[in-house]
Amino acid sequence: MENKDQIDIFTLVVIASMGILVLMLFIVFFIALYQKRMLAHKTELVDAENKHQKKLLDASLEIAEQERIKIATNLHDDIGITLSVLKLNLSRAKKNINNIAVFDEIISDSNKNIDDSLDTVRSIYNDIMPPTLMKLGFVKGIKELCNQINYTDTTEISFSTAQENMEFDKKIELQLYRLVKEVLNNTIKHGKPSIIEINIEINGSCLLVTMLHNGLGITTEAIKKLSEQSTGLGLKSILTRTQLINAIIDFTILNDQIAKVTINVPI
């Protein structure tokens, strides 16, 4: 019996040592293999993020380009043509200086052309630098925007805020205004809501813009997928502007009838 125990101990030591060897071999191989895979996966994620950032950058450059083209087209097609007509009118007026009736008609036409041009210039200016936003601040700017949309009778927008006179960095105000405008445009275009409620409040050191609407909702994940797949600039513009002001934008569907968009901006 004692011999058997002795042999067993020696056998146990041999088996245990070999078992440990196999285990350690497995551990080391596993670690070497797994580390490669994890590194490859990490590289993939970094590449994907870089691609996404590049897409957003390209989108923001294209948006800036399109705005320049829009301004150039407005200047050329409206103001350029109007100025050409005014020049012709001046020549006609010079020729008809003794014909009071014709002269008066030319002056009246020219006045109308100048008024149209001034409206076009104002419209371009308002688009670039909304005056209400510039002079009266973000809250009044958004109120004005809501009024403009209400005038179109497509959607009914109501606006509420507890802080009428909030002030923060002008650059953030402008970008946030454009972001809210872009989100509203997209919501009205794709969600087709009949009612939108906008609320603005300050939450600690952040500004919170909340939009509730009864149109077709979408989630943040769906937005990100769409922005990668689609060639349209609207979504990319929203994501780019959000990043520019270090904001967090969240799209949720609360239920069948209400969807929500929140924009959280540090100020």
Place this chain on the structure above:
Amino acid sequence: MDNNRLLVSLSQCLSLFPFLGALINIKKIKECLLPVFVLLFVNVAVEIIATIYIEFDKNTNEILHVFTVIEFSLLSLFFAFFFKKYFNPIVIYISIPLFFIVAYVDYKINGLNSADNFSVSVESFILVIYTLFFFYYVLKNLIFDNLLAQPVFWISTAVLFYFSGNFVLFVFANYMMRVDLDKYLLLWSIIHTFFNVLYNIFLGIGIWKTRIR
């Protein structure tokens, strides 16, 4: 018995391989590899002294008691110097003087002339934990792009294989010696030699990788 001596001699000679590699790459031995280089030198010195002792039929256990403490200290410093780049390895620093206490207890209980199996078992256990933590930390934080090109990986692998493979042998050594000394010596010459060979090969690869870096 001659075959046992042959195997043991073979493994002793193999300890020259990483030592020579360290001498060739001596300029590249920096930071956490410094304690390993010192250990390689101590290894070779101990092997030579042990061989001389055996030739004169003297008990080698007294050298091994001292060697165990030096080996543990140097390998702990290797891990401590590696980890100090990322966090404060105060646990490793504290374990060194604590191990001195363990070795002293072993000496008091068993004396210098018997094998230091208790302290070697404790040493094996702690060093295996250090190596497993090293692998876990490196994997979790993805510190290296190419793990197989890092000297620290091969040195840790060497430590892991040697001390985990010999752990059971160390734990039951005293019992097996009392029961059947010849069988124990046979087992020692096979198992310990095998893992010692692996240990020296991996250490050598680790030292060689410092040249490629």
